[in-house]
Amino acid sequence: xxxxxxxxxxxxxxxxxxxxxxxxxxxxxxxxxxxxxxxxxxxxxxxxxxxxxxxxxxxxxxxxxxxxxxxxxxxxxxxxxxxxxxxxxxxxxxxxxxxxxxxxxxxxxxxxxxxxxxxxxxxx
Numbered sequence: 319x320x321x322x323x324x325x326x327x328x329x330x331x332x333x334x335x336x337x338x339x340x341x342x343x344x345x346x347x348x349x350x351x352x353x354x355x356x357x358x359x360x361x362x363x364x365x366x367x368x369x370x371x372x373x374x375x376x377x378x379x380x381x382x383x384x385x386x387x388x389x390x391x392x393x394x395x396x397x398x399x400x401x402x403x404x405x406x407x408x409x410x411x412x413x414x415x416x417x418x419x420x421x422x423x424x425x426x427x428x429x430x431x432x433x434x435x436x437x438x439x440x441x442x
Contacts, residue, residue, distance in 0.1 A: 321415060322436035324378030328367040330428050335363075347373075349390035349404070367430035368423040375421075375434040376401055380414065391423070399423050401434065415439045 335343060344353050348369060356365035369391045376389050388407040391399050399421050403410055411419060417438040424431050 319437065319439060320435060321438050321440050322379035322381065322434070324375035324380070324434045326371040326374035326378065326432055328371040328374075328430045330363050330367045330425065330430055333363040333366040333370065335366075347386040349387055351392060352390055355391075355393065361425075361427070364425040364427065364430055368425045368432060371430050371432035372399065372401065372421055372423055372434065375432040379434040379436050380410065384410070391421070411436070411438075413441075415441045 333343075343366075348356075348366065352366075352369050356362045356369065359365050372391050373384070373386060373389055377384050384403075384407060388404050390402050390404065392402045393399055401419050401421050411417075414436070415438040416436045418436075420433075420435040420437065422433045
């Protein structure tokens with residue numbers, strides 16, 4: 319059963335940071351793994367926009383704010399993106415009856431989009 323859905327759209331231009339802005343934003347929003355992954359790519363602003371959209375989509379799917387660095391995008395060996403929760407948010411999915419999280423991210427040179435679908439049993 320679907321227990322939550324979230325989607326978000328991000329303009330890539332907003333993530334074309336100069337070095338000081340990138341450092342500031344990285345400390346407040348992105349995990350170290352997200353930054354390593356994005357900066358390995360030629361089109362890193364597209365990746366950062368996609369990660370931001372994924373975090374926002376997760377917040378919408380769960381129905382409340384999740385601190386930026388407590389949820390992050392990781393990738394399976396196949397390249398499929400997944401959400402990982404950190405610190406005191408590790409138990410968030412289970413506490414909400416979520417058994418599977420589906421994440422899809424897409425981007426172009428100008429826009430990035432993410433969709434999160436939470437699957438499980440609603441808590442009563």
